[in-house]
Amino acid sequence: MLLYASKLCFIVMASKPQRIRHLVGATWQSAMKKARTMSTETHTESSMKDGFSKYADYLNNLNDKRERVVKASRDITMNSKKVIFQVHRMSKQNKEEVLDKAVKDLTAVTDQYLSRLIKELQGTDFWKLRRAYSPGVQEYVEAATLCNFCKTGTLLTLDEMNATLIPLSDPSVEPLQINILDYILGLADLTGELMRLAIGRISEGELDFAEKICSFVREIYRNLTLIAPEMDDSSDMKQKMETMLQSVMKIENACFSVHVRGSEYIPLLGPADTSYPLLGMPDIE
Amino acid sequence: MISAFRNTLFSHYLLNPKPFFSLLLISTQKSTFVSSTSSLCKPRSHSTFLSTLMAGGDFLNPSSDKLEKQFEDFRHHLEESGNLRERIRAVATEIDSVTRLIYASLLLVHQSRPVAEVIEKAKSQIGVLKELYSRLSEIIRECPGQYYRYHGDWKSETQTVVSLLAFMHWLETGNLVLHSEVEEKLGLTPTEFGLDVDDYLIGICFMSNELPRYVVNQVTAGDYDCPRKVLKFLTDLHAAFRMLNLRNDFLRKKFDGMKYDLRKVEEVFYDVKIRGLAANGDSTGEKQAQGQS
Numbered sequence: 001m002l003l004y005a006s007k008l009c010f011i012v013m014a015s016k017p018q019r020i021r022h023l024v025g026a027t028w029q030s031a032m033k034k035a036r037t038m039s040t041e042t043h044t045e046s047s048m049k050d051g052f053s054k055y056a057d058y059l060n061n062l063n064d065k066r067e068r069v070v071k072a073s074r075d076i077t078m079n080s081k082k083v084i085f086q087v088h089r090m091s092k093q094n095k096e097e098v099l100d101k102a103v104k105d106l107t108a109v110t111d112q113y114l115s116r117l118i119k120e121l122q123g124t125d126f127w128k129l130r131r132a133y134s135p136g137v138q139e140y141v142e143a144a145t146l147c148n149f150c151k152t153g154t155l156l157t158l159d160e161m162n163a164t165l166i167p168l169s170d171p172s173v174e175p176l177q178i179n180i181l182d183y184i185l186g187l188a189d190l191t192g193e194l195m196r197l198a199i200g201r202i203s204e205g206e207l208d209f210a211e212k213i214c215s216f217v218r219e220i221y222r223n224l225t226l227i228a229p230e231m232d233d234s235s236d237m238k239q240k241m242e243t244m245l246q247s248v249m250k251i252e253n254a255c256f257s258v259h260v261r262g263s264e265y266i267p268l269l270g271p272a273d274t275s276y277p278l279l280g281m282p283d284i285e
Numbered sequence: 286m287i288s289a290f291r292n293t294l295f296s297h298y299l300l301n302p303k304p305f306f307s308l309l310l311i312s313t314q315k316s317t318f319v320s321s322t323s324s325l326c327k328p329r330s331h332s333t334f335l336s337t338l339m340a341g342g343d344f345l346n347p348s349s350d351k352l353e354k355q356f357e358d359f360r361h362h363l364e365e366s367g368n369l370r371e372r373i374r375a376v377a378t379e380i381d382s383v384t385r386l387i388y389a390s391l392l393l394v395h396q397s398r399p400v401a402e403v404i405e406k407a408k409s410q411i412g413v414l415k416e417l418y419s420r421l422s423e424i425i426r427e428c429p430g431q432y433y434r435y436h437g438d439w440k441s442e443t444q445t446v447v448s449l450l451a452f453m454h455w456l457e458t459g460n461l462v463l464h465s466e467v468e469e470k471l472g473l474t475p476t477e478f479g480l481d482v483d484d485y486l487i488g489i490c491f492m493s494n495e496l497p498r499y500v501v502n503q504v505t506a507g508d509y510d511c512p513r514k515v516l517k518f519l520t521d522l523h524a525a526f527r528m529l530n531l532r533n534d535f536l537r538k539k540f541d542g543m544k545y546d547l548r549k550v551e552e553v554f555y556d557v558k559i560r561g562l563a564a565n566g567d568s569t570g571e572k573q574a575q576g577q578s
Contacts (some may be wrong), residue, residue, distance in 0.1 A: 047460070047463065048460075048521060048525050049525060049528075050527050051461070051463045051464060052526070053528060055462075055464065055486065059529055059530060059531070060530055063530065063532055082341040105490075125433070127432070127433035128429065128432075128433035128436075130434075131431075152350070154352070155351075155355070159353045159355075159356065174430070180359055186361065219349065220350060220428055223352070223356035224356075226356070226360055227359055230367050232366070232370075232434070246544065
């Protein structure tokens with residue numbers, strides 16, 4: 001008896017360092033052994049195993065889908081950014097041309113990448129996987145509204161945007177509609193881009209365009225102040241609102257300084273010269 | 286504020302007589318300007334100026350209505366979803382207080398109260414939970430397809446519910462309660478308002494946290510077979526969890542913590558076994574187990 005106990009003790013101690021691995025490895029083996037003796041426990045184990053293989057399938061499928069959605073979203077982000085850069089390439093001379101290309105690029109993003117996201121989502125899990133595709137959609141909203149603003153001077157509404165997405169969805173599934181939250185978050189980012197655009201326009205002397213941007217951005221900021229606290233994840237939005245205010249003020253300050261300094265030069269330039277009211281410098285080109 | 290606006294406006298026109306606007310805009314600007322200068326002293330004209338400025342200036346007039354309307358719609362929508370969320374939170378708080386009651390009664394197992402009695406008391410609350418979940422699913426029915434938009438508001442409460450149900454089920458039967466069984470106990474229907482698999486699995490991890498303490502107290506109370514049973518169960522559970530490919534998320538973290546529960550139970554088992562307590566405790570343990578069921 002004593003011998004047995006010490007032997008047992010030895011075995012237990014020897015196996016201590018790799019106990020977990022050992023025990024886990026032996027699980028199914030011991031399950032087989034028990035099967036002969038205890039029918040209830042076998043039942044438990046097999047139902048546990050069945051259950052977990054179901055959960056494993058579920059998790060695998062969901063994770064794969066999420067991964068594909070993330071990839072699609074990343075592509076949307078990347079290509080939407082390109083559209084935004086394209087818009088920034090505009091100057092006084094080539095505005096039409098540059099914007100036409102931007103719109104064309106945007107259509108390509110919609111047709112190629114956004115439609116892939118729609119395909120991956122297959123009309124389900126819009127809210128469940130929102131975190132996975134939200135960054136891409138926000139960037140897309142930003143690009144689309146920026147293009148639209150430069151073209152028409154107005155805000156592209158969510159309904160108008162969603163209307164363009166309906167043909168991309170398979171009619172048999174629920175179509176992907178950009179949700180309010182992503183749209184608003186995208187608009188918040190739009191301000192940053194418009195700020196850059198406004199600064200660029202001012203340095204080229206297009207003050208009217210800059211002022212147009214300024215009042216547009218002000219209007220968006222004003223409307224969003226009412227909405228921001230009601231958002232689902234308002235902490236994120238709060239931060240964006242602060243950045244947005246910074247952008248609005250940057251545009252306003254730029255407009256202000258050009259306005260103040262520009263006015264000093266105008267009498268010198270005379271009313272006939274309309275091309276350089278701001279800088280008061282001769283044309284280099 | 287009004288004077289600030291006025292100053293900006295006037296300085297604009299007085300200092301900067303040559304505006305940089307397109308032709309069409311100049312004409313509208315000029316007419317406004319003339320009318321306002323002619324009535325300079327009247328406060329009314331300032332207020333009209335102010336309102337056009339506030340409404341987006343001269344540039345957005347045709348579209349600003351559309352813009353305003355859209356944002357107004359957004360506000361309505363968000364207010365509604367905010368109300369919905371508040372109602373969900375109210376139910377979730379009630380669920381939380383019920384789970385506290387259940388947990389408090391379940392804690393008596395650590396004080397060696399008979400399992401049957403403990404479970405009986407805890408079970409009496411399950412009906413309340415069921416009722417609360419049916420209220421929750423009714424609220425969610427109002428916004429079809431948006432289950433996961435609000436999921437975060439009842440997630441952690443549900444995880445606790447799962448862990449308690451699983452612990453009770455284990456005390457009763459020695460088996461792991463399955464996902465479908467939890468849904469059944471709570472009266473949930475997978476098509477309408479199901480139990481999220483992640484929530485179920487996290488709840489199971491929570492339940493495993495309770496086991497080391499249970500084992501320690503059972504041994505102290507003289508049930509020397511308990512460590513063997515718990516160790517077997519926990520080993521199987523751990524092995525089953527290893528079948529899952531987890532992401533680097535909360536569930537993964539919880540699962541990683543499970544091995545410490547396993548180790549603790551192993552240590553208790555080891556302590557009992559090395560002293561030969563399990564050998565002579567086996568029969569009493571069996572008897573107790575029989576007495577419990």
